[in-house]
Amino acid sequence: MALLEVEDLTVNFYTEEGVVTAVDDLSFRIERGEKFGVVGESGAGKSVTALSVMRLIEDPGRIESGSVRFDGEDLLSMSESAVRDVRGNDIAMIFQDAQTALNPVYTVGEQIAEAIRHHLDYDDRAARDRAIRLLDDVGIPEPAARYDDYPHEFSGGMQQRVVIAMALSCDPDLLIADEPTTALDVTIEAKILDRLERLADEYDTAIQLITHDLGVIAELCDRVMVMYAGRAVETATVEELYYDPKHPYTVGLMSAIPRIGDRQNRLQTIPGTMPDLVEVPSGCSFHPRCPFAEEVCTRKRPPLVDPDTGDSVGLSDRAAACLAYTGDLDNELDYEVEVKGRDAPPDDSQPDPRGVRTDSEPLRADSDPLQTDADLLDRDDNDDAGGRQDG
Ligand SMILES: Nc1ncnc2c1ncn2[C@@H]1O[C@H](COP(=O)(O)OP(=O)(O)OP(=O)(O)O)[C@@H](O)[C@H]1O
Numbered sequence: 348m349a350l351l352e353v354e355d356l357t358v359n360f361y362t363e364e365g366v367v368t369a370v371d372d373l374s375f376r377i378e379r380g381e382k383f384g385v386v387g388e389s390g391a392g393k394s395v396t397a398l399s400v401m402r403l404i405e406d407p408g409r410i411e412s413g414s415v416r417f418d419g420e421d422l423l424s425m426s427e428s429a430v431r432d433v434r435g436n437d438i439a440m441i442f443q444d445a446q447t448a449l450n451p452v453y454t455v456g457e458q459i460a461e462a463i464r465h466h467l468d469y470d471d472r473a474a475r476d477r478a479i480r481l482l483d484d485v486g487i488p489e490p491a492a493r494y495d496d497y498p499h500e501f502s503g504g505m506q507q508r509v510v511i512a513m514a515l516s517c518d519p520d521l522l523i524a525d526e527p528t529t530a531l532d533v534t535i536e537a538k539i540l541d542r543l544e545r546l547a548d549e550y551d552t553a554i555q556l557i558t559h560d561l562g563v564i565a566e567l568c569d570r571v572m573v574m575y576a577g578r579a580v581e582t583a584t585v586e587e588l589y590y591d592p593k594h595p596y597t598v599g600l601m602s603a604i605p606r607i608g609d610r611q612n613r614l615q616t617i618p619g620t621m622p623d624l625v626e627v628p629s630g631c632s633f634h635p636r637c638p639f640a641e642e643v644c645t646r647k648r649p650p651l652v653d654p655d656t657g658d659s660v661g662l663s664d665r666a667a668a669c670l671a672y673t674g675d676l677d678n679e680l681d682y683e684v685e686v687k688g689r690d691a692p693p694d695d696s697q698p699d700p701r702g703v704r705t706d707s708e709p710l711r712a713d714s715d716p717l718q719t720d721a722d723l724l725d726r727d728d729n730d731d732a733g734g735r736q737d738g
Pocket residue numbers: 360362367368369387388389390391392393394395396406407408559624
């Protein structure tokens with residue numbers, strides 16, 4: 348049995364502008380201990396998917412249909428108190444902004460110890476010891492001394508480490524991380540992702556990592572789901588996705604990364620923006636932005652199929668939702684993906700995609716206006732030194 352099985356999930360928001368279908372008939376599965384990435388541009392429905400799994404969708408949103416089975420039990424039909432037990436004990440969630448997750452009036456140690464006492468029924472001494480060990484695990488230097496510091500005495504990167512410690516404090520089976528490193532400097536981001544990966548292995552925790560950045564996916568994940576306008580457009584292992592992407596949107600996301608491009612230079616950036624979800628384009632919702640779109644794409648919605656056979660697929664299988672794979676297009680998709688790693692691959696074997704990241708700039712889709720180099724340069728984070736911030 349998979350750890351998490353989401354089937355046919357549909358979530359609407361009832362806004363003044365109309366009904367927004369933020370998640371549209373979405374299905375996916377996460378195995379125990381698996382690191383599962385969810386990637387897509389802003390508005391793809393990634394966060395709403397995560398909040399639905401935690402059953403945290405609030406007005407004007409509504410989970411219309413589908414099931415979310417965690418360890419075999421459907422979270423959507425559980426009582427509110429049973430779901431509260433699952434949250435924190437079995438599923439933990441961390442967000443981009445560490446500051447909002449930490450209470451400024453308590454020391455970080457007290458906050459972690461409180462979570463441990465609450466969920467694991469430890470006494471004060473045992474909770475304190477476990478909190479210090481967790482601070483050490485996430486890479487806080489001198490954890491026993493830092494236990495008594497307040498959140499504002501930590502840099503942004505160190506605060507996010509504290510949040511990770513708190514999330515792991517109850518040994519959850521699933522950690523949902525929504526853009527956990529987006530607000531951080533890229534070097535600190537790499538360190539935190541590395542630490543997260545090691546801890547997930549050590550604690551045997553599965554991760555659902557939400558990001559707009561394919562480089563972050565390469566760093567951490569085993570399998571990926573690419574989302575567009577509330578739907579999955581491609582699912583694959585990280586290796587498959589990087590070396591042989593099947594959906595034009597995935598190719599477009601990768602082409603925003605300078606070293607991966609296509610022959611005609613047509614997909615260097617994805618033209619246009621995510622559609623208004625009140626009026627999603629007919630047929631394939633990506634068709635207005637797709638360089639390969641044909642007339643049929645404007646009227647026929649592509650199902651997720653096995654790109655090799657065109658057959659329907661199971662929840663964990665390699666799949667793409669493009670009419671190129673159902674025999675509906677007159678022409679073939681014409682692109683070429685070139686991945687240049689630091690080390691040239693021996694003969695015809697493929698390099699590790701994680702190696703791609705190390706040769707110069709980190710892989711980062713530069714189409715996100717929120718994430719500019721200037722932004723990153725402005726942030727003075729003392730994470731490297733692990734020291735306290737001035738002031
Ligand atoms: N509280 C809300 N009220 C109305 N619409 C909402 C609300 N929350 C989300 N939506 C709609 O759901 C869509 C998907 O949002 P979601 O936050 O899941 O996207 P995302 O892929 O996580 O993007 P981002 O990276 O910007 O968070 C949004 O475009 C928005 O239209």
